[in-house]
Amino acid sequence: MAPDYVHGYDPRESIRLQDQASTLVDLLHSDTSFSAGSRVLEAGCGVGAQTITLARNSPSAQITAIDISETSLAEAQKRISAAGISNVKFQQANIFDLPFAEASFEHVFVCFVLEHLSDPVAALTCLKKLVKPGGTITVIEGDHGSVCFHPESAAAHKAIDCQILLQARAGGNACVGRELYPLLTSAGYRNCRVSPRMVYVDASRPDFVDGFIKNTFTAMIEGVREKALQSELIDAETFDAGIRDLYRTAQPDGVFCYTFFKAVAEV
Amino acid sequence: MAPDYVHGYDPRESIRLQDQASTLVDLLHSDTSFSAGSRVLEAGCGVGAQTITLARNSPSAQITAIDISETSLAEAQKRISAAGISNVKFQQANIFDLPFAEASFEHVFVCFVLEHLSDPVAALTCLKKLVKPGGTITVIEGDHGSVCFHPESAAAHKAIDCQILLQARAGGNACVGRELYPLLTSAGYRNCRVSPRMVYVDASRPDFVDGFIKNTFTAMIEGVREKALQSELIDAETFDAGIRDLYRTAQPDGVFCYTFFKAVAEV
Numbered sequence: 001m002a003p004d005y006v007h008g009y010d011p012r013e014s015i016r017l018q019d020q021a022s023t024l025v026d027l028l029h030s031d032t033s034f035s036a037g038s039r040v041l042e043a044g045c046g047v048g049a050q051t052i053t054l055a056r057n058s059p060s061a062q063i064t065a066i067d068i069s070e071t072s073l074a075e076a077q078k079r080i081s082a083a084g085i086s087n088v089k090f091q092q093a094n095i096f097d098l099p100f101a102e103a104s105f106e107h108v109f110v111c112f113v114l115e116h117l118s119d120p121v122a123a124l125t126c127l128k129k130l131v132k133p134g135g136t137i138t139v140i141e142g143d144h145g146s147v148c149f150h151p152e153s154a155a156a157h158k159a160i161d162c163q164i165l166l167q168a169r170a171g172g173n174a175c176v177g178r179e180l181y182p183l184l185t186s187a188g189y190r191n192c193r194v195s196p197r198m199v200y201v202d203a204s205r206p207d208f209v210d211g212f213i214k215n216t217f218t219a220m221i222e223g224v225r226e227k228a229l230q231s232e233l234i235d236a237e238t239f240d241a242g243i244r245d246l247y248r249t250a251q252p253d254g255v256f257c258y259t260f261f262k263a264v265a266e267v
Numbered sequence: 268m269a270p271d272y273v274h275g276y277d278p279r280e281s282i283r284l285q286d287q288a289s290t291l292v293d294l295l296h297s298d299t300s301f302s303a304g305s306r307v308l309e310a311g312c313g314v315g316a317q318t319i320t321l322a323r324n325s326p327s328a329q330i331t332a333i334d335i336s337e338t339s340l341a342e343a344q345k346r347i348s349a350a351g352i353s354n355v356k357f358q359q360a361n362i363f364d365l366p367f368a369e370a371s372f373e374h375v376f377v378c379f380v381l382e383h384l385s386d387p388v389a390a391l392t393c394l395k396k397l398v399k400p401g402g403t404i405t406v407i408e409g410d411h412g413s414v415c416f417h418p419e420s421a422a423a424h425k426a427i428d429c430q431i432l433l434q435a436r437a438g439g440n441a442c443v444g445r446e447l448y449p450l451l452t453s454a455g456y457r458n459c460r461v462s463p464r465m466v467y468v469d470a471s472r473p474d475f476v477d478g479f480i481k482n483t484f485t486a487m488i489e490g491v492r493e494k495a496l497q498s499e500l501i502d503a504e505t506f507d508a509g510i511r512d513l514y515r516t517a518q519p520d521g522v523f524c525y526t527f528f529k530a531v532a533e534v
Contacts, residue, residue: 181470198463204448204461
């Protein structure tokens with residue numbers, strides 16, 4: 001789930017959204033730091049949204065970030081340069097056919113990638129070969145099935161289910177977060193430890209109300225409206241009621257919960 | 268959700284289940300401790316399952332534990348005496364008609380009680396009068412709607428929904444956990460802070476696999492089978508498939524998540 005922020009015009013609004021992003025970044029990434037000189041592969045870096053944090057938290061590690069899309073890599077390179085970060089090397093590559101020798105890295109980092117793959121175990125198996133014995137893999141994924149909110153709404157769950165079903169039809173899995181332990185274990189990794197990271201939002205956290213409930217999660221579900229209607233997964237009335245009910249959870253008496261899962265396993 | 272452990276014959280099994288119980292106790296209670304001399308009301312202590320932990324974590328607080336049931340109180344008194352705890356006084360009382368003067372306590376503690384009440388805000392409002400200004404309330408509740416597992420199963424969700432519906436028909440709310448912030452705020456409490464406490468279980472935590480997935484959660488859902496069938500909420504085949512699928516999540520490649528919510532607010 002790539003955050004897709006709607007930036008406000010007000011500079012204070014912009015600062016507020018940055019604060020929110022920082023809080024989410026802390027929740028997911030603050031406990032990942034690789035030692036000086038260690039070689040780290042980020043597999044599936046996309047436009048570099050996570051790469052900046054990864055590089056900042058491990059300033060003396062040598063990071064290689066790959067993605068299948070040249071366009072995304074160009075954007076990632078631009079962001080990293082703008083952030084003044086110099087310990088990341090980008091390279092175009094397919095996660096299933098990686099141009100690196102066995103045991104080339106001490107650590108592999110994978111964030112919001114498995115959700116798009118039809119065979120995540122195969123990808124994890126390919127990555128495992130690149131890690132030196134004693135090295136680790138770190139995986140972070142969301143799980144749209146973990147969503148829980150108040151007031152409850154059947155229509156909202158149906159709208160979310162459209163996103164889950166469309167992602168499944170595209171060969172992905174929007175609920176892959178909960179599966180990290182069995183996936184990593186199947187791929188032969190050892191000592192897998194999973195920790196859930198719940199984003200819990202109520203009115204006492206106004207930054208998350210806008211930044212997460214409205215501009216990240218609900219905006220993402222809203223984004224599949226046309227496809228869902230075209231595919232006849234749902235009728236317009238139910239979908240629109242579901243979206244209204246998701247925004248309703250952002251009212252002062254509403255609550256919204258979403259869980260990311262983070263796993264670290266050994267090779 | 269009262270844990271209902273099936274104790275094994277093997278002393279090692281018994282120790283293991285105690286360890287599991289301790290881990291859950293830590294997750295929910297380890298950050299609750301009241302200072303020496305402070306007067307604490309536990310409202311709805313039942314058979315004292317939480318009272319022992321509360322008293323142990325606040326050994327010099329003066330705890331008054333009330334419940335509406337004399338039978339439960341007798342059992343609670345027996346447990347507390349057996350545990351050698353002396354800072355708890357039990358008293359029979361109705362949470363909506365409490366025999367205490369206003370501002371009699373510094374702190375109120377409520378655990379697994381709101382889920383049984385048809386008007387939780389009214390109960391919280393009654394309790395608020397008993398707390399001195401500057402005092403606090405601590406509330407802990409589960410949420411059956413927060414359940415998330417692998418492999419996914421529509422039948423298992425339908426079986427869980429039977430329990431949720433039956434509890435609603437009895438005037439309760441098995442999904443009350445997520446509502447703590449709006450409930451406490453509606454009742455006039457200030458500075459409410461909610462923290463979710465997820466029990467995440469995979470094969471790396473065999474104690475929780477038995478103690479939580481099988482003997483606590485699934486056993487509880489299994490317990491509503493006859494009522495659910497009599498009420499024609501579900502057919503026997505679907506219910507039994509749902510229970511099988513819940514036990515299935517306890518296999519080595521399964522995952523199970525359940526979230527408790529804990530709130531602390533000020534008076």
